[in-house]
Amino acid sequence: MRGQPFDLAELLVPAAVDLSATIEAAARELVACDVGALAVLDDERVRGIFGEDDLLRAVFPGYLGELTHTSFVEGDSLLAPHLEKAAATPVSEFMRKAELVALPTSALDIAQRFMHTDATALVATRDGRFTGVIDQTQFCTTILRRYGWQL
Amino acid sequence: MVGGSGYLAAAVFLGALATIASERVHRTKVALAGAAVVAVLLLDVDETIEAVDWETLGLLTGMMILVGLTERTGVFTYVALRAAQLSQGRPLRLILLLAGATGVLSAFLDNLTAILLVVPVTLLLSDMLRIPAVPLVLTEVFASNIGGTATLIGDPPNIMIGTHVEELSFIDFIVVLAPISALVLLVVAGLLYLVYRGRLRTDREAAAALHALDPMRDVRGRPYVGRSLLILGATIVGFFLHAPLHLSPAVVAMTGATALLLVAADNVEEALERVQWATLFFFAGLFVMVGALQKHGVIGEIADWIGSLTGDSRTIEALVVLWGAAVGSAVVDNIPFTAAMIPVVDELEGSEFHEATWWSLALGACFGGNATLIAAAANVAAAGVLERSSQRLRFGEFALIGVPVTLVSLLFASLYVWLVVL
Numbered sequence: 001m002r003g004q005p006f007d008l009a010e011l012l013v014p015a016a017v018d019l020s021a022t023i024e025a026a027a028r029e030l031v032a033c034d035v036g037a038l039a040v041l042d043d044e045r046v047r048g049i050f051g052e053d054d055l056l057r058a059v060f061p062g063y064l065g066e067l068t069h070t071s072f073v074e075g076d077s078l079l080a081p082h083l084e085k086a087a088a089t090p091v092s093e094f095m096r097k098a099e100l101v102a103l104p105t106s107a108l109d110i111a112q113r114f115m116h117t118d119a120t121a122l123v124a125t126r127d128g129r130f131t132g133v134i135d136q137t138q139f140c141t142t143i144l145r146r147y148g149w150q151l
Numbered sequence: 152m153v154g155g156s157g158y159l160a161a162a163v164f165l166g167a168l169a170t171i172a173s174e175r176v177h178r179t180k181v182a183l184a185g186a187a188v189v190a191v192l193l194l195d196v197d198e199t200i201e202a203v204d205w206e207t208l209g210l211l212t213g214m215m216i217l218v219g220l221t222e223r224t225g226v227f228t229y230v231a232l233r234a235a236q237l238s239q240g241r242p243l244r245l246i247l248l249l250a251g252a253t254g255v256l257s258a259f260l261d262n263l264t265a266i267l268l269v270v271p272v273t274l275l276l277s278d279m280l281r282i283p284a285v286p287l288v289l290t291e292v293f294a295s296n297i298g299g300t301a302t303l304i305g306d307p308p309n310i311m312i313g314t315h316v317e318e319l320s321f322i323d324f325i326v327v328l329a330p331i332s333a334l335v336l337l338v339v340a341g342l343l344y345l346v347y348r349g350r351l352r353t354d355r356e357a358a359a360a361l362h363a364l365d366p367m368r369d370v371r372g373r374p375y376v377g378r379s380l381l382i383l384g385a386t387i388v389g390f391f392l393h394a395p396l397h398l399s400p401a402v403v404a405m406t407g408a409t410a411l412l413l414v415a416a417d418n419v420e421e422a423l424e425r426v427q428w429a430t431l432f433f434f435a436g437l438f439v440m441v442g443a444l445q446k447h448g449v450i451g452e453i454a455d456w457i458g459s460l461t462g463d464s465r466t467i468e469a470l471v472v473l474w475g476a477a478v479g480s481a482v483v484d485n486i487p488f489t490a491a492m493i494p495v496v497d498e499l500e501g502s503e504f505h506e507a508t509w510w511s512l513a514l515g516a517c518f519g520g521n522a523t524l525i526a527a528a529a530n531v532a533a534a535g536v537l538e539r540s541s542q543r544l545r546f547g548e549f550a551l552i553g554v555p556v557t558l559v560s561l562l563f564a565s566l567y568v569w570l571v572v573l
Contacts, residue, residue, distance in 0.1 A: 066271035
């Protein structure tokens with residue numbers, strides 16, 4: 001099976017927030033861009049990445065990640081104070097180190113990066129400057145469609 | 152006399168202690184780097200291998216597997232949750248029950264594991280009860296260090312002493328150290344209540360919400376609950392019987408761990424992920440550094456110096472070891488300090504065996520672990536859990552209550568050693 005010529009540029013989403021942006025602003029941007037993660041920029045320099053899992057850590061109590069069991073807890077009444085606090089928290093407190101990929105590169109290189117890291121999104125740069133975010137799901141579906149899969 | 156090699160061994164060890172205390176580099180990296188230096192320059196291969204206390208590593212590994220596999224059953228979460236429910240949200244009961252539950256879990260699992268199990272549950276409880284988490288977490292940290300003092304397997308200093316001194320059995324540890332640990336735990340819980348009672352008041356609605364939880368919900372229907380508890384229980388019975396059976400505690404722990412792997416682990420690789428390799432390498436590195444201190448006469452010099460301070464008085468010797476171990480543990484970390492002190496006490500003993508000096512070392516190192524945030528592994532672990540939940544436990548805040556708690560504990564321990572043990 002041969003696929004159509006593949007252009008990485010079509011995968012790049014200019015999804016980014018400023019280092020000083022709040023978690024609430026970042027959540028809005030995630031929804032608006034329809035990607036799993038945003039680059040966190042400081043004067044066009046990539047300082048980190050903020051994804052859906054970081055949003056989860058920011059808005060839910062951190063101790064949930066430490067508990068081995070929680071099904072005894074009913075309802076979501078504990079959530080409100082954490083949401084309130086998280087809304088105004090700067091994204092820099094929950095961002096993580098970005099997995100950078102320098103363009104130009106190949107689809108195989110991108111796939112290898114996803115396989116070898118926990119990242120669900122890569123931050124693409126060209127000549128050291130932010131170019132866009134490559135979302136894992138979009139990357140996979142685009143490749144598969146190019147090779148004729150009906151998704 | 153200590154020569155150039157002795158000074159080098161001492162410099163490497165003190166440098167490692169200072170770096171560990173600074174918390175700038177992971178303690179395992181520091182211990183391994185120190186071990187590498189002395190292994191290359193001061194010890195031969197056989198001496199390096201002999202310096203490692205494999206008994207301690209075996210006991211730690213066995214307990215990590217046992218507790219890691221039993222933890223999946225949810226029983227430890229159940230214990231912490233049930234203790235909080237029984238308090239009905241009343242501050243005194245809450246402190247006593249959380250301290251008691253943590254103390255007992257620490258005594259029979261190990262205090263680091265106990266803290267990692269109970270602190271996340273406590274953060275959830277504090278959210279539900281709308282009270283600050285830090286006083287409860289501090290209560291548990293102090294209780295874990297005190298409760299861990301009660302048994303051979305409860306606290307790393309005791310594990311090292313218990314595996315090193317063949318004359319002291321698991322039952323000896325309980326008979327001598329459990330009464331003083333229980334007494335000190337009660338006194339410290341009372342002290343913490345006096346300090347924190349104003350911050351731990353809850354409203355009825357919150358207490359009712361806590362009471363309405365079903366703590367058994369996570370335990371019911373989980374696989375291997377019965378088998379895991381049975382084998383953990385049998386292993387603890389094995390610890391009680393290790394002396395008459397002529398088995399070392401490490402063999403008991405590894406036998407229990409192997410039995411649990413056989414009957415309650417579907418995936419052995421996943422089960423072995425519960426072994427904290429960084430901790431084991433940390434211990435190994437420390438043992439090698441201490442081996443160099445011993446070989447090149449530094450330990451002997453320290454023992455002679457302590458001997459000259461105490462004269463022939465066994466009472467003064469025991470009290471110097473008790474308070475010295477507490478101060479040393481507070482400043483550096485009770486694990487490396489105990490690793491270095493064990494051969495010192497060996498030298499002090501000479502050909503005679505005096506239990507009291509060993510009990511003093513255990514009490515000093517374990518109770519001293521409550522003085523500062525860096526004094527015991529459980530303290531650092533609790534601070535880490537808090538930090539991952541966006542809460543901060545500062546060094547000063549810890550010491551402000553930790554130092555008085557330690558002083559009170561040591562006063563009781565001194566009287567106990569003087570009046571009962573000696």
